[in-house]
Amino acid sequence: MRFKKKMDFVHLSKYFYIFSAALTVLGIVFLAIFNLNYSVDFKAGSNVDVSLSKNLTSEQVKSALQPLNIGHDPELTTGEKRVNIRYDSVLSSDQDAAIQTAIKKLDSQASFEINTVDTEMAKELARNAIYAVLLACIGIIIYVSIRFEWRFAVAAIVALLHDAFMVVAIFSIFRLEVDLTFIVAVLTIIGYSINDTIVIFDRIRENLRFGKQKTYEDLKNLVNQSVQQTLMRSLYTAFTVFIAAFFLMVLGSESIRMFSLAMVIGLLFGAYSSIFIASPLWLVLKKGQKQKVKSKPAKA
Structure with a gap:
């Protein structure tokens, strides 16, 4: 044609x-x-990808994380039974555990994938x-x-x-x-x-x-x-x-x-x-x- x-x-x-x-x-x-x-791929920080058994709002997640006082407020992205939490700083193992504990209070079946990139x-x-x-x-x-x-x-x-x-x-x-x-x-x-x-x-x-x-x-x-x-x-x-x-x-x-x-x-x-x-x-x-x-x- x-x-x-x-x-x-x-x-x-x-x-x-x-x-x-x-x-x-x-x-x-x-x-x-x-x-x-x-994204965290190109700058230092930690990216916490959470798979959920139910939907959570960003307000619920923010309220659960606020008492932890981990650096600046993280960037939150919520989706269908999924939430992504991004910190500009590299999380320690204790901070990783604290975040998982806080999220599991909202959803006990939540699973986590944490990716960390250092400055170099x-x-x-x-x-x-x-x-x-x-x-x-x-x-x-x-x-x-x-x-x-x-x-x-x-x-x-x-x-x-x-x-x-x-x-x-x-x-x-x-x-x-x-x-x-x-x-x-x-x-x-x-x-x-x-x-x-x-x-x-x-x-x-x-x-x-x-x-x-x-x-x-x-x-x-x-x-x-x-x-x-x-x-x-x-x-x-x-x-x-x-x-x-x-x-x-x-x-x-x-x-x-x-x-x-x-x-x-x-x-x-x-x-x-x-x-x-x-x-x-x-x-x-x-x-x-x-x-x-x-x-x-x-x-x-």
């Missing part, structure tokens, strides 16, 4: 550039002021997460440069970083919790993003072989034609993964909810970045090459 009506994707891209630029600036502002809402481990996890994303980007740059050319590589990496940063920006703006599964989601999004971009770039390269592009309009028409030819394939791929991620977010457990949400956000941004960010950016870079060749003086 293909659209019968030809669309000017290059013309439409300027609106997506404006939207992405505005969201990027907003994301940078929020990151500079508020940073990310890191938190720093190492954050550092390794950054390295993982950077190494993935470097590997993709090398691959695209070898398979295509440097202009394709630059456009692909800009679109890739755009998708990853959009997810980070959304999580920062809405103060969504960032844990280890978030990093997995970002790396997965990078993979899907570059896949869609490569498909379009491959079609652009193929169409370049069967025609002579003498002007910018020729290149523009070639990009529009290439995107048109691969559009439905890209949308079908993104939509099928989007459905799976969406229902994982809605019906999945609390432990993978942020992963699923990051996937949903990343897939939405990735669906349009390959079309409206990467391909038009390649056109801009290629236009610069055409202009240099045109302005080069002829030899006597």
